[in-house]
Amino acid sequence: MRRLLKFLHTMGAIGLMGAMASLLVMLSLTPSPSSLAEYALMRGTMGAIATWIFFPSLGLTLIAGLLAIGLNRGYHDAGWAWLKAATGILVFESGFVGVLGPMQQEAELSAGALAGRIDPATLAGSLEAERNTLWVLLAVATVNVVLGIWRPRLMRVSK
DSSP states (O other): OHHHHHHHHHHHHHHHHHHHHHHHHHHHHOOOTTSHHHHHHHHHHHHHHIIIIIHHHHHHHHHHHHHHHHHOHHHHTBHHHHHHHHHHHHHHHHIIIIIIHHHHHHHHHHHHHHTTSSOGGGSOSOOHHHHHHHHHHHHHHHHHHHHHHHOOOOBOOOO
16 A cells, blocks of 8 residues: 555656646746637646646645555654645645636636637736746645655654
8 A cells, every 4th residue: 555655646746747847838838818819729728737637636646645644654753744744735725726726717718718708808918926836836846755755854843
């Protein structure tokens, strides 16, 4: 069970970080909303990556990691494991609020604008917030990888 959870956690992390890197590249190549067809295509693709790669990978990473902590007694007093769990939960929440939701919403809005149901002026002109969120989440995910590999001796504070 331990190896299975480690495998699932690692595969999830690979998918998660790959999705974040892909989304960052796509954000840097996204045309302005004035080029509506190209903008809608790019945002639709980004919405699909967020829905079908980012979100499942995020869930798999978090669930496998928490199960590994719960089932492996050696992790119960390991400070690095609890730090990874805390930052993993933060990445999960931030992933919903800052990545998945905005990506899906903008994909729907741009498709609606392309179909003539929505005014194109309502589309997001600035992608900076999404880009910044992805950079922060990618940095935190990298710290989690570092914690998992080097497992520094962090003491868990007990009362």
